[in-house]
Amino acid sequence: MRRLFIPAILLFLCIGHASAGIFDSIQKGFDMMSTTSDATQKAARPISDEEEYYLGRAVAARILQTYPLMKEGKLTEYVNTVGTVLALHSEKPYTYGGYHFAILDSDEMNAFACPGGTIFITKGMLMSASTEDELAAILAHEIAHISHRDGISSIKKSRWTEATAIIGSKAAQNYGPQQLSQLTGIFEGSVDDIVKTLVVRGYGKTQEYDADKAALIYLSGSGYNPEALKDVLERMVSSGKGSEGGIMKTHPGTTDRIDNIRADIPRTSADPGPLGKRTGRFTALLH
Known part of the structure; x- marks a missing residue:
């Protein structure tokens, strides 16, 4: 398993040397610092889009x-x-490697x-x-979770601080087995x-609520009915599907989420014009 990560690590390191002088600036910062604590503080920078992509x-x-x-x-x-149209109406319409569903x-x-x-969606x-x-x-x-970088926020801060400290140090000019292993x-x-x-x-409640609120905006902006988010969650709750795991496990607090969605649904309605086309292509492929 560990060997599978080595190519990714090498790509990760290449980013460090090639991405707009980010690590060069970190190196200069280290040269000017006199204490380890100052160096650690400097190293704790945000994860770049390129690094997020490889992670x-x-x-x-x-x-x-x-x-x-x-x-x-x-x-x-x-x-x-469908996903690409929605992503174009998000806060982050483009990512370093693009959206893939x-x-x-x-x-x-x-x-x-x-x-x-x-973004993965199960057949179920x-x-x-x-x-x-x-x-x-x-x-x-799910697009909202990417736009908000909720997955990245899961990484323990100490891990990233240590990584940037290693990459930004003078020793990083000649990576050896020890640095690569670390x-x-x-x-x-x-x-x-x-x-x-x-x-x-699963994510925290605040992250879920924020993702729901953003999703309503994406749906409305894309011409979809934002009430669909409430509808799909209500049906899942009433049918009991997923109660033993799945999305009910990793997206907790469904009843509270539904209440919040009701309060946040935009007043604008979906364009009824393309509804027939949407129904036709959905039915042809899925039912």
Whole structure:
């Protein structure tokens, strides 16, 4: 398992040397600092978009070790089209590696937003949507987690501080086995932090509420009915689906979320014009 992370670490290090002088500026900062505590403070900078992308790819790879990918070309293309339109109406319409949407071949009802723009939706979750608007609502919520960098916030601050301290130090000019081993461990730990949040612990209530609120805006801006988010959650609660795990486990507080969504739904309604087209293509592909 550890060897799988080494290529990602090497890419991670290449970013450090190539990304707009970020690490050069860190190096200069270290040269001017006289104490270890000052150096650590300087090292604790935000994770860049490039670094987020490579972390997200590693997270996606880890998820795919548990959930097989569903290889349905037309359906995957359709989900990508819906998701891309929604992403264009988010606070972060473009990411370093772009948005990518894929379907996991699992009956579990869940969806995962990997840092940097990869979003997985399970077959079970996809089939739970009764309209394209509801599918859009599910994707919009996950896009919000990426826009808000909620996955990245799962990484323990101490890990990233240590990583940037190693990369920004003079020793980083000649990476040896010790530095590579340290960075590999930090990278693995960072990926573990994110995967545990996505698959096991779930996000905090504030993150969920904020993602719901943002999703309503994305839906409205894209011409979808924002009430679809409330509808899909209400049906999941009433049917009891996912109560043993899945999205009910990793997206907690569903009843409270529904109440908040009701209060936050924009007054503007969806454009009824394209509704027939949306219904037609959704039905053709999913029912």
